Amino acid sequence: MKKYIYILFLVSIVTSCTTATKKQNGKLQIVTTTTMITDMVKNIGGDVVEVKGLMGSGVDPHLYKASEGDVSKLFNADVIIYNGLHLEGKLEDVFEKMRKQQKQTIAVANAIDKSGLIGSEYFASSYDPHIWFHIGYWKQATQFVIDELKKIDAKNAATFEKNGQVYLAKLDTLAAEISDEITVLPIEKRILVTAHDAFNYFGKLHNFEVVGLQGLSTATEAGVQDVQKLATFIIENNVKAIFVESSVPKRTIEALQASVKASGHEVAIGGTLYSDALGDAGTKEGTYVGMYRYNVKTIVEALK
Incomplete structure (x- = not known):
């Protein structure tokens, strides 16, 4: 019932919005959801588009609900670019409403062949949506967005192509650097x-065993048995460090550390990783490339 009321509330906002979309500067108005997508689109669009990101640093997209202001931004955008695969689960009804309004929408996950996705029972899509942690997949998503924007705004197609290729080159450089850095970590120590x-896509790309306390979606809560089971796993596999995430409260990892200690063992908190959101705007970690470099350095230093 609460979900139904919330949807009606959003619909009433959408239908009451004005239809004036473009600003006087004539730039394509793009609204993005997560910080990773916002960073990508800004790199591709450069000065010929105006990008507004709904989510900021530390925001959990799994639990994010659109505000009245967000719905207004979405309605007044020329293009909406989101992850897809039900990452932004509480916004799905809004996206559907936008599509019915003939709004241009781009789901970046549509760039990835389903055969390469990791299955998940936690999402209505049946797939793990955290595709940005596989650099190869993020490159595919980038090229997909480049091609879609070229179709939508043909007069700026050359700019999108040029900027996009620069960004793709940065991703190639990142992939090479990260591969070299992770090589120093023995396979038996690659437990995250x-x-x-x-x-999980990070693990797939870099040969890590990945274990999460809350499962794929932060909408699920970790119980006492989950904590105890994972504590046993950590002890049996002699895991040196565990990690907090910037968009998830650290109390669950602290409880896990305490459970390990109660069993007479020690495990360090190796640092905070950026998972579902980038770092603060204006910092190195506030970019996709900077976030990925930071995460890998943090993981390798804590586990080696």
Whole structure:
């Protein structure tokens, strides 16, 4: 019932909004959801688009609900770009409403062949949506957005292509650097324990065993048995460090650390990783490339 009332509330806002969309500067108005997508689109669009991101640093997209202001931004956008695969689960009804309004929408996950996705029972899509942690997949998503924007705004197609290729080159450089850095970590030490399973694509790419306390979605709560079971796993596998996530309360990882200690063992908190959101705007970690470098350095230093 609460969900139904919430949807009606959003619909009433949408239908009451004005239809004036573009500003006087004539730039394509793009609204993005997560910080990773916002960073990508800003790199591709450069000065010829105006990008407004709904979510900021530390925001959990699994639990994010659109405000009245957000719905207004979405309605007045020329293009909406989101992750898809039900990452932004509480916004799905809004996206559906936008599509019915003939709004241009781009789901970046549509760039990835389903055969390469990791299955998940936690999402209505049946797939793990955390695709940005596989650099190869993020490159595919980037090229997909480049191509879609070229179709939507043909007069700026050359700019999107040029900017996009620069960004793709940065991702190639990142992939090479990260591969070299992770090589120093022996396979038997590549066990990544975090607050929730956001890093399975990272594990797939870099040969890590990934274990999350809350599962794939932070909408699920970790119980006492989950904590005890994972504590046993940490002890049996002699895991040196576990990690907090910037968009997930750290109390669950602290409870896990306490459970390990209660069993007569020690495990360090190796640092805070950026999972479902980038760092603060204006910092290195506030970009996709900077976030990925920071995460890998933090993981390798704590586990080696």
